[in-house]
């Protein structure tokens with residue numbers, strides 16, 4: 001289809017027909033503020049922070065739902081729309097806790113960023129505001145409805161990405177807010193805790209519990225890798241601080257998952273620092289101090305040792321068995337949880353070093 | 366995937382996740398609890414149904430969550446996949462919905478296949494499978510008239526004594542419909558573990574070198590002998606489901622196990638314990654003291670996925686970069702370093718490879734170096750290097766050279782083996798069917814919040830909190846007969862063992878079935894399962910064994 005050409009802030013932009021002004025601007029590197037719009041979700045047009053002026057239109061239009069057409073002339077920063085945006089922000093902040101000092105989202109909150117950018121302090125109409133209890137009753141997600149701006153991003157993520165439709169907006173007007181299932185706690189709804197809603201929430205309304213208090217965005221190192229659970233192979237961005245994983249996001253450029261994950265990928269990787277981790281090689285007492293192998297008594301106690309000793313004992317043990325009963329009396333199991341490179345080495349070790357084709361893993365199980 | 370290898374010449378998911386998510390007009394999901402086991406693929410199927418009106422046929426004895434989104438649910442009896450598929454193909458042929466040009470040009474063996482299919486008219490199929498004839502008809506129409514169609518399955522198909530034949534039967538179906546080698550079609554086995562595909566690709570199997578080069582083919586062996594500078598064993602080795610029981614026959618004397626927990630993952634736990642108890646020498650390399658650790662002589666602390674860099678290959682053959690985020694705790698080490706150090710020591714004690722071998726050595730400085738060796742010796746990985754993966758590329762094998770883009774769809778225009786082969790397949794009942802003493806069927810699997818033997822997921826705080834103990838699914842009918850209430854304790858006994866856990870009374874399971882998982886050592890389904898194996902690929906029949914169910918407050922003797 002022929003490209004459509006339009007002008008945004010004086011710059012000529014080419015885009016495909018059917019795209020919104022927001023998408024066209026985003027592609028061209030022109031930032032229009034957005035709260036309800038999200039590149040990975042269907043447009044909604046709920047928050048009106050993205051108002052722009054379009055030549056020939058009497059009132060400002062939401063860029064996220066206004067479709068491009070040839071010859072469109074768009075102003076994204078005119079005094080008129082800036083004033084309109086300030087108004088939107090004032091209204092949102094008039095019923096917002098403003099506890100940014102301790103809010104989990106500080107540094108990754110769109111509302112905070114926009115308030116800063118537009119210099120809106122939220123002190124103009126401070127009046128009646130909500131005081132919902134914060135709900136931490138499920139293992140994964142903290143829900144603070146006081147911080148919900150009813151952008152419906154979470155609703156759309158749950159409907160169009162996960163598909164179970166666990167979230168809806170309950171009540172109208174001032175009292176409108178998110179709720180789960182029949183407006184109960186998340187765990188009593190069809191929710192599968194995939195965290196897609198958390199990934200797109202622009203404020204501190206939906207936060208991952210495991211990360212709470214563990215670090216600010218600028219203190220966190222981000223590392224892209226692949227999930228360690230299932231064979232889908234979702235690309236994750238791990239959040240790391242002080243040699244610990246404090247959280248994970250789906251990577252938006254993941255070819256399989258395109259930013260989304262399931263509950264295990266997003267909330268299940270704290271296991272790597274579980275206190276049960278083995279941190280020192282161990283061998284049975286009898287192997288160091290002589291005596292026959294018996295699975296009772298002190299000979300079977302673990303002795304922590306250094307790597308040299310442990311490897312020596314392991315190599316000697318395997319060689320003795322091979323010497324006595326032949327290479328085919330040894331079995332090698334590699335691992336569907338380990339790297340390709342490691343599995344290759346296990347295959348090489350079995351075949352070249354030990355001299356057996358007895359190698360397998362749990363593919364069948 | 367021996368079944369696919371026999372039918373097509375190579376065995377792996379033929380299409381990409383993205384491709385089937387966007388192009389399939391109909392899905393047959395059979396023996397895959399996709400939304401719990403491969404959740405992000407489950408998302409995509411739900412999206413296809415909701416957003417593009419794709420049709421979804423779910424064939425599963427259990428009313429899994431995906432059924433809520435299905436156009437049709439076929440609730441066949443466990444272990445009757447072949448008669449079900451034969452019955453569907455019978456109706457597809459009867460309605461003339463087969464893809465004649467595809468069959469003529471790209472396949473062989475159609476006539477003898479058709480002869481068997483003719484013996485599965487709806488009446489007989491219904492009798493064997495328990496699926497009403499009108500549902501069979503509806504399913505055949507959905508599959509026959511919506512193109513392209515993708516078949517998706519997982520362990521529910523393979524973990525039977527007929528696992529290989531089940532897979533061949535699905536290959537038959539897709540050839541009949543001409544759904545191979547095209548976008549939105551294909552045969553798509555979803556692989557379980559994060560890198561089970563890679564472990565297979567890398568020669569972690571008893572009969573093949575990396576890239577599925579047969580150990581029994583002289584030419585392949587010579588290639589590796591030359592590369593590794595050593596004479597290599599000639600016959601295929603034994604599978605894990607043979608190696609462990611063989612301890613009792615004195616055929617297996619020592620095991621070196623990396624990151625696997627046979628006590629949890631193998632069938633018939635009691636028997637596995639007996640074997641491991643007797644093995645002369647066991648070296649275990651793990652990150653946690655697993656259920657297998659009490660039997661180990663040496664325990665080597667390895668590194669988790671976050672503590673090393675390298676690659677994983679996902680279920681759609683996509684090779685992706687894993688990057689180190691953390692240092693291993695204490696003295697734990699990346700596994701590749703441990704394996705190479707151990708190899709060097711064993712070589713020092715015994716035979717030395719010849720220096721002629723270009724890849725004989727074990728002095729690796731990085732996993733990138735290991736990948737270069739893999740690429741040099743494995744045609745399907747020939748174009749893979751860490752530099753390429755790090756640049757953001759994640760090609761699907763075969764990747765024939767550094768410039769090759771990878772292969773999103775297999776068997777386009779031609780099967781790996783030339784012509785696709787139709788295989789005539791008859792019904793073979795499960796190895797252990799219910800009887801008077803053990804009147805119910807046990808099927809096993811996993812749940813959303815846990816993973817495999819549970820060694821990892823039970824150590825993730827949130828996951829354990831979300832699903833803290835084993836639950837056994839039992840139907841309201843069966844529960845009523847036992848006067849068993851929801852959340853009361855239930856005992857399940859088989860010829861091999863017994864477990865006790867909390868009952869979840871739910872119509873997810875049909876009346877004659879109970880369903881249990883193997884995530885919790887105190888109530889692992891594998892105490893009950895049978896070590897009956899598929900004759901070709903030696904997969905155990907986890908999805909069917911006979912059990913008796915009782916309310917747990919009753920006294921049990923001899924347990």
Ligand code: SF4
Pocket residue numbers: 154157158162164165166167190191192193194195196197198
């Ligand atoms: S966690 Fe996932 S399933 Fe649950 S409400 Fe959020 S998006 Fe929906």
Ligand code: SF4
Pocket residue numbers: 227228229230231232233234257260261262263264265266403404405406
């Ligand atoms: S995030 Fe979930 S679906 Fe994705 S790879 Fe991990 S376990 Fe699989």
Ligand code: FES
Pocket residue numbers: 033034035036037044045046047048049050051062063064065
């Ligand atoms: S971003 Fe456009 S209306 Fe919210």
